[in-house]
Amino acid sequence: MASRDASTIVWLRDDLRLDDNPALTHAVDVGLPLTVVYILDEESPGVRPLGGAVKWWLHHSLASLAAALKDAGSTLVLRRGPAGPVIRGLAEETGAKHLLWNRRYGGPERAVDAEIKTWAAENGIDAASFQASLLYEPWTITTGSGGPYKVFTPFWRACMASGEPRKPMDAPTHLPSPGAGRVASDVLSEWSLLPVSPDWSGGLARTWQPGEAGAHSRLDDFLDGPVNEYGDGRDVPGVEGTSRLSPHLRFGEISPFRVWHEIRLRFPREATPDVGIFRSELGWREFCWQLLYVNPQLATRNYRPEFDRFEWQEPTAAELEAWRQGRTGYPLVDAGMRQLWQTGWMHNRVRMAAASFLVKNLLADWRLGEAWFWDTLVDADAASNPANWQWVAGSGADASPYFRIFNPVTQSKKFDAEGRYLREFIPELAPLDRKAIHEPWKSLGLEGYPAPVVGLPESRERALATYQRLKDTQ
Numbered sequence: 001m002a003s004r005d006a007s008t009i010v011w012l013r014d015d016l017r018l019d020d021n022p023a024l025t026h027a028v029d030v031g032l033p034l035t036v037v038y039i040l041d042e043e044s045p046g047v048r049p050l051g052g053a054v055k056w057w058l059h060h061s062l063a064s065l066a067a068a069l070k071d072a073g074s075t076l077v078l079r080r081g082p083a084g085p086v087i088r089g090l091a092e093e094t095g096a097k098h099l100l101w102n103r104r105y106g107g108p109e110r111a112v113d114a115e116i117k118t119w120a121a122e123n124g125i126d127a128a129s130f131q132a133s134l135l136y137e138p139w140t141i142t143t144g145s146g147g148p149y150k151v152f153t154p155f156w157r158a159c160m161a162s163g164e165p166r167k168p169m170d171a172p173t174h175l176p177s178p179g180a181g182r183v184a185s186d187v188l189s190e191w192s193l194l195p196v197s198p199d200w201s202g203g204l205a206r207t208w209q210p211g212e213a214g215a216h217s218r219l220d221d222f223l224d225g226p227v228n229e230y231g232d233g234r235d236v237p238g239v240e241g242t243s244r245l246s247p248h249l250r251f252g253e254i255s256p257f258r259v260w261h262e263i264r265l266r267f268p269r270e271a272t273p274d275v276g277i278f279r280s281e282l283g284w285r286e287f288c289w290q291l292l293y294v295n296p297q298l299a300t301r302n303y304r305p306e307f308d309r310f311e312w313q314e315p316t317a318a319e320l321e322a323w324r325q326g327r328t329g330y331p332l333v334d335a336g337m338r339q340l341w342q343t344g345w346m347h348n349r350v351r352m353a354a355a356s357f358l359v360k361n362l363l364a365d366w367r368l369g370e371a372w373f374w375d376t377l378v379d380a381d382a383a384s385n386p387a388n389w390q391w392v393a394g395s396g397a398d399a400s401p402y403f404r405i406f407n408p409v410t411q412s413k414k415f416d417a418e419g420r421y422l423r424e425f426i427p428e429l430a431p432l433d434r435k436a437i438h439e440p441w442k443s444l445g446l447e448g449y450p451a452p453v454v455g456l457p458e459s460r461e462r463a464l465a466t467y468q469r470l471k472d473t474q
């Protein structure tokens with residue numbers, strides 16, 4: 001029998017953590033019986049369905065969160081359906097008087113939250129929201145005239161000028177139990193988030209540890225070494241020169257405030273250039289979210305409307321499949337696409353090269369690539385993915401200039417000179433030495449690796465001419 005005693009609901013979304021979780025900490029202060037819920041919402045209007053790799057991650061992250069909540073004396077309630085009706089039903093079941101969550105910034109999600117807040121106010125429920133996922137909330141960083149920034153550098157300068165992000169809060173050691181308001185939960189395995197027949201998740205499981213503990217150990221490993229060489233190391237795909245925090249940040253398993261202040265603790269005085277560069281990468285994440293906040297349709301609409309006239313070419317089925325499967329004949333692109341398929345992640349420099357190859361050398365609409373990354377990345381992020389695709393395509397904010405066409409051969413010679421990364425993901429290239437490996441089509445008798453799907457010089461000329469035509473008609 002459901003209790004009618006006053007209680008609290010904490011609704012967790014992309015903040016699957018106990019550490020620095022203001023909604024949970026506030027629930028402890030309220031002190032009433034507590035229900036912690038996660039809702040799998042694939043039905044509210046406009047909410048983007050999750051991709052396959054992210055679903056795999058979510059399953060494991062929720063399992064880890066449930067165990068952590070249990071250790072703290074609480075329990076995780078899982079519900080599925082459109083969030084509005086689910087929350088209303090849960091409030092009814094538990095007799096909730098407080099509804100707490102950490103804010104999110106996508107358009108459809110904000111609409112859902114606003115509707116629930118209105119309903120709560122009308123029904124005597126105190127709904128409160130908190131800042132947890134972004135260091136700088138989009139509406140707080142504006143230009144002199146009050147509008148949003150369109151260029152990263154002044155945006156980040158304004159963030160830095162607005163003051164140090166708040167200190168993170170420690171994880172509560174003990175959470176109020178649900179008491180008599182305990183309600184039923186779905187069974188995680190019945191949500192079918194994990195792939196079956198085929199189960200392609202072996203490489204993901206070998207690479208990642210979803211959940212808070214995995215996130216904190218990634219941060220520690222990064223701060224124990226790679227951060228000191230980050231400025232150069234971040235461009236070399238064959239070494240672990242970056243933090244690999246992206247999926248953990250995507251799911252809020254670690255707070256950006258925690259990351260920020262852990263860096264502060266380790267580098268208490270003047271930050272080194274490497275630390276400054278790393279911080280500004282966190283800034284790119286903030287910038288992408290600000291872009292999405294202002295342009296909720298970032299994943300479907302060109303940020304620069306003149307690109308609506310761009311003459312994208314429909315790639316042939318064979319070209320698209322070659323790109324997806326890492327069989328374009330260009331080793332850097334192929335190694336990246338295979339790394340993505342095997343591990344759910346791709347090095348940033350290679351993401352730029354692989355994306356440039358699709359939108360410039362194949363002249364395919366950036367939305368095709370964005371959708372593939374959305375489905376295959378474990379860090380697929382509603383803001384960073386479309387913002388970066390549009391950056392590469394030239395249709396985005398502060399975008400890469402149209403004449404910048406990454407040459408995958410030059411890039412791999414420069415950033416993977418020994419071919420270490422290429423060999424890791426393309427075993428067919430193992431017989432080639434460090435010089436030959438970047439241009440395998442020049443090696444006679446190499447078996448099992450495809451010839452290039454397009455020539456670089458001619459596809460580059462075609463792209464430049466197409467971009468020039470757009471420019472000429474502006």
Ligand code: FAD
Pocket residue numbers: 234242243244245246247249250281282283284285286288346347348349351352355373377379380381382384385386388389392
């Ligand atoms: P680090 O170098 O350690 O950086 C630390 C953190 O800063 C990252 O975890 C990430 O949160 C943030 N960050 C770094 N670079 C960027 C960037 N360019 N834009 C936004 N945030 C950044 N990143 C995602 O998190 N999700 C995506 O879906 C995504 N899609 C991308 C698609 C394309 C075509 C490109 C070119 C880039 C994309 N990125 C995306 C950005 C970037 O590639 C990844 O954030 C980065 O590779 C993650 O690795 P890391 O955690 O080791 O990064």
